[in-house]
Amino acid sequence: MSTYNFDYLDELEAEAIHILREVAGQFEKPALLFSGGKDSITLVRLAEKAFRPGKFPFPLVHIDTGHNFEETITYRDQMVERIGEKLIIGSVQESIDQGKAVEQTGKNASRNALQTVTLLDTIAKHQFDACIGGARRDEEKARAKERIFSVRDEFGQWDPKRQRPELWNIYNGKIHKGENIRVFPISNWTELDVWNYIRREKIDLPSIYFSHERDCITRNGQLMAASPFLNMDDEDVVERKQVRFRTVGDMSCTAAVESDATLIDDIISEISASKISERGARMDDKVSEAAMEDRKKGGYF
Amino acid sequence: MNILKFFTAGSVDDGKSTLIGRLLYDTDSILADQLEALQSSNRKNDDGTIDLAILTDGLRAEREQGITIDVAYKYFQTEKRKFIIADTPGHIQYTRNMVTGASTANLAIILIDARNGVVEQTIRHSYIVSLLGIKHVVVCINKMDMVDYSETVYSAIIEKYKVLAQQLKLADVTYIPVSALKGDNIVQNSGNMDWYEGESLLHFLEKVDTDNLDKSQLARMPVQWVIRPQTEELHDYRGYAGRVLSGTFNLNDKVTVLPSGASSTVEKIEFFDQTPDAAHAGQSVIIHLKDDVDISRGDTIVNASALPQESKLIEADLCWMDGRALDTSIMYNIQHNSKITRCKISEILHKVDINTLEKHAADEFKLNDIGRVIIKTADALAFDLYDDNRANGSAILVDTRTNLTVGALMFRAAVE
Numbered sequence: 001m002s003t004y005n006f007d008y009l010d011e012l013e014a015e016a017i018h019i020l021r022e023v024a025g026q027f028e029k030p031a032l033l034f035s036g037g038k039d040s041i042t043l044v045r046l047a048e049k050a051f052r053p054g055k056f057p058f059p060l061v062h063i064d065t066g067h068n069f070e071e072t073i074t075y076r077d078q079m080v081e082r083i084g085e086k087l088i089i090g091s092v093q094e095s096i097d098q099g100k101a102v103e104q105t106g107k108n109a110s111r112n113a114l115q116t117v118t119l120l121d122t123i124a125k126h127q128f129d130a131c132i133g134g135a136r137r138d139e140e141k142a143r144a145k146e147r148i149f150s151v152r153d154e155f156g157q158w159d160p161k162r163q164r165p166e167l168w169n170i171y172n173g174k175i176h177k178g179e180n181i182r183v184f185p186i187s188n189w190t191e192l193d194v195w196n197y198i199r200r201e202k203i204d205l206p207s208i209y210f211s212h213e214r215d216c217i218t219r220n221g222q223l224m225a226a227s228p229f230l231n232m233d234d235e236d237v238v239e240r241k242q243v244r245f246r247t248v249g250d251m252s253c254t255a256a257v258e259s260d261a262t263l264i265d266d267i268i269s270e271i272s273a274s275k276i277s278e279r280g281a282r283m284d285d286k287v288s289e290a291a292m293e294d295r296k297k298g299g300y301f
Numbered sequence: 302m303n304i305l306k307f308f309t310a311g312s313v314d315d316g317k318s319t320l321i322g323r324l325l326y327d328t329d330s331i332l333a334d335q336l337e338a339l340q341s342s343n344r345k346n347d348d349g350t351i352d353l354a355i356l357t358d359g360l361r362a363e364r365e366q367g368i369t370i371d372v373a374y375k376y377f378q379t380e381k382r383k384f385i386i387a388d389t390p391g392h393i394q395y396t397r398n399m400v401t402g403a404s405t406a407n408l409a410i411i412l413i414d415a416r417n418g419v420v421e422q423t424i425r426h427s428y429i430v431s432l433l434g435i436k437h438v439v440v441c442i443n444k445m446d447m448v449d450y451s452e453t454v455y456s457a458i459i460e461k462y463k464v465l466a467q468q469l470k471l472a473d474v475t476y477i478p479v480s481a482l483k484g485d486n487i488v489q490n491s492g493n494m495d496w497y498e499g500e501s502l503l504h505f506l507e508k509v510d511t512d513n514l515d516k517s518q519l520a521r522m523p524v525q526w527v528i529r530p531q532t533e534e535l536h537d538y539r540g541y542a543g544r545v546l547s548g549t550f551n552l553n554d555k556v557t558v559l560p561s562g563a564s565s566t567v568e569k570i571e572f573f574d575q576t577p578d579a580a581h582a583g584q585s586v587i588i589h590l591k592d593d594v595d596i597s598r599g600d601t602i603v604n605a606s607a608l609p610q611e612s613k614l615i616e617a618d619l620c621w622m623d624g625r626a627l628d629t630s631i632m633y634n635i636q637h638n639s640k641i642t643r644c645k646i647s648e649i650l651h652k653v654d655i656n657t658l659e660k661h662a663a664d665e666f667k668l669n670d671i672g673r674v675i676i677k678t679a680d681a682l683a684f685d686l687y688d689d690n691r692a693n694g695s696a697i698l699v700d701t702r703t704n705l706t707v708g709a710l711m712f713r714a715a716v717e
Contacts, residue, residue, distance in 0.1 A: 006583055008304045008383045017585035018544040021525040025598045025639060049573045050542070050585070053535055054528040137374045144373045163371065164706040165397055165622050167404040168695045169544075170636055174704040188385055190376050 009197055016185035020050040023130050023183050026173035030058040030130040036072035037248035038205055039134030042194055045203055059086035063119050065111040065250045066093040067229040072248055075206040090122035107231050110253040120156045132183045138190040148187050154178035192271055199264045208245045211262045216241045222255035305511050308387040308402040310426035311412030316443050320481035321388055327488040330377035372402045381507040396669035397622040400709055403433040407511050410439045415448045419461045421656045428655050431469040434691055437509055438474045446480040452496040477502050520548030520604035521693050523638035524596055540587035546692040550580045555605040558596055559683035565590040599640040601683050609683045612715035619674045623707035627666035637696040643679040687711040
């Protein structure tokens with residue numbers, strides 16, 4: 001038998017490619033949910049590895065809160081141009097204008113929760129039967145129990161008690177009309193695995209992942225980027241800080257960490273030594289211990 | 302560095318979640334904010350220390366009931382290896398979850414409460430490990446602190462387990478006395494059991510030969526997707542995309558495509574921007590064949606000199622996973638890798654009482670039942686026996702009324 005080098009990143013990659021190809025084979029109208037964050041950027045690279053030299057058998061879908069980091073949108077548009085694939089944008093602003101979603105008020109207002117409305121609307125409008133996402137099981141306790149092929153009812157709800165058993169590497173994608181499946185090809189990756197993969201593959205990322213100077217305010221013990229999307233008052237003190245972001249989401253709910261990490265190597269050593277998990281930098285999870293479970297049941301990713 | 306996937310079996314009271322929590326905690330895999338959430342939780346051990354089991358109890362319903370009701374996956378890493386743990390519940394009504402967790406594992410940890418020894422559920426868990434063909438078994442005799450770290454108690458338990466292991470043909474069994482609660486022999490060797498000369502659990506897990514990839518020479522690749530760009534410069538491009546289940550495909554290997562039986566030769570292997578000379582078990586690649594044969598999703602490319610079995614009538618072990626019992630009068634879908642076809646369970650040969658391992662005749666199959674059946678498929682399947690090639694010897698049953706996955710199948714023989 002010939003020997004060959006097949007390390008843990010190769011194995012995770014091969015598994016993810018297998019899952020993406022199962023989506024292509026089992027569904028009529030799949031889509032890849034693209035947030036501009038490192039996990040969905042990783043998914044795009046994996047899709048290239050799964051389907052090139054062919055086209056992707058699905059469009060990219062971006063649920064746009066309108067409260068984006070400018071750097072993310074620039075990155076998104078350049079990437080779509082480079083890979084030559086179709087991008088569909090679902091606009092939260094449009095959902096608000098149509099009265100389907102109501103803007104939150106108060107100091108901690110964010111459009112994060114409103115994404116669910118726009119996402120479900122976009123799924124219905126395009127009749128997507130499978131949505132590929134970059135969620136990972138190491139992010140959070142509720143996610144640790146979710147299947148790789150995870151069924152949503154027509155209201156977008158996840159029912160943790162009625163999950164299908166998922167055995168070997170066989171994924172059951174059969175659904176009823178109106179239902180759809182969320183597919184998580186990098187379920188078995190950790191945050192560190194994603195960064196190591198990005199380094200190995202030399203994947204470009206939006207600049208906000210790296211250390212930069214930015215005006216920030218401190219909210220609930222976390223550093224937030226000062227922006228027109230954040231409801232600020234006299235108590236908020238704007239300070240210039242050297243920061244980077246560990247996740248990319250809505251500007252009003254993604255916290256920064258103080259960091260001098262300018263290279264991927266710096267980030268990897270920073271994460272290896274870090275004592276705060278990635279979702280710890282997301283204010284939306286802070287609400288209660290069961291926060292994620294509740295939002296998933298309600299159709300959030 | 303490679304990956305070890307293992308699963309843990311034990312009942313609610315064996316301290317399984319505590320064991321996993323301990324592995325995560327002692328390998329420094331719990332981050333500050335998670336620890337903070339743990340400390341602020343009102344669930345504590347009797348002595349006031351943190352209840353590590355909370356780390357794996359993910360869903361609110363479980364926190365309320367204090368039991369694990371589903372498979373939870375946890376990850377940790379040492380300098381030597383990345384670990385994926387499937388934490389599965391041990392009580393009887395959740396056999397299906399244990400089968401699910403075991404299906405992807407290379408190693409099983411079976412927990413025995415030192416105070417109780419080998420009990421009914423130990424038999425049940427061990428049977429599932431043997432049914433799912435898991436090569437390595439680690440039996441952790443837990444709660445050694447509650448039996449004064451007694452070697453006599455430990456030795457009596459392993460003598461009893463050895464009888465069971467032999468009965469179930471478990472070849473590679475390792476015994477470790479531990480206390481998950483106190484941390485004895487989990488990461489560090491314990492000072493409380495000088496009589497134990499083996500390794501700690503973590504050290505064992507770090508070095509056990511994973512045999513991650515099926516080393517069999519049975520080269521198999523189910524075609525998942527045909528890549529045809531149909532652009533001007535790639536007008537004749539036709540690549541078969543799939544993941545090599547087992548064995549190795551080399552350039553110029555003679556291959557057979559099933560079910561058609563068409564023969565060809567491997568002309569090119571592609572992996573994104575690379576064109577390797579071989580595709581090995583576990584790799585997701587694109588294969589090009591010399592001849593223009595008709596191939597679509599659901600077909601399997603195999604080594605022409607080591608053909609799989611082909612049959613429409615297969616003897617298999619079945620684990621039933623749905624609340625609605627098996628109906629032998631209706632058709633189900635069987636999903637075998639990328640192939641889906643109709644099938645019927647034409648005969649129930651026997652059911653196994655997983656608490657006593659006795660076989661008995663049966664005419665019904667309900668949730669968590671396990672036994673031997675004969676399955677009749679609409680299209681012939683190209684399969685290997687589960688014991689020879691796990692990846693090509695397993696399938697699931699899907700109820701076409703509900704679309705739920707209702708059964709797990711392990712192929713044991715082609716029926717002549």
